[in-house]
Amino acid sequence: MKSMLVRGGAALVLAGLAVLAPTAAHAATTAAATTGAVAQETQNFTGFAYENSPKEAKREAETMARQHALLSGFLNEQCVLLYANSYRLAPGYYGANAAISCTR
Structure with a gap:
């Protein structure tokens, strides 16, 4: 029973990270666009x-x-x-x- 709770908890954590991953990726590209990215001429x-x-x-x-x-x-x-x-x-x-x- 204990291992089943650990697996369920791990699955919830991974699901939560999967939901946050696109947000983190978007934040990283937005930060790069505003700070380091320079348009070339x-x-x-x-x-x-x-x-x-x-x-x-x-x-x-x-x-x-x-x-x-x-x-x-x-x-x-x-x-x-x-x-x-x-x-x-x-x-x-x-x-x-x-x-x-x-x-x-």
Whole structure:
């Protein structure tokens, strides 16, 4: 009889905890949202260049995009290169476009 009462008491305690678990989980996510969670800002920047080689044009286009990001307050470490394309305009003359995405 005593073991039956202990089992019943344990079942009631577990049922009570199961009822409180969603409330505790909601309280934890609400506390994280109000204290530690910070919304991130992401922006894209583009650049272009015209140079004598495709490699140099791509490099200059990426540099221009990174300069635009720097003027907007992003650090170089916060940015990643999305693409850099070059195209031939004339013999020995190339153009390039580049895009970066920055998140802080």
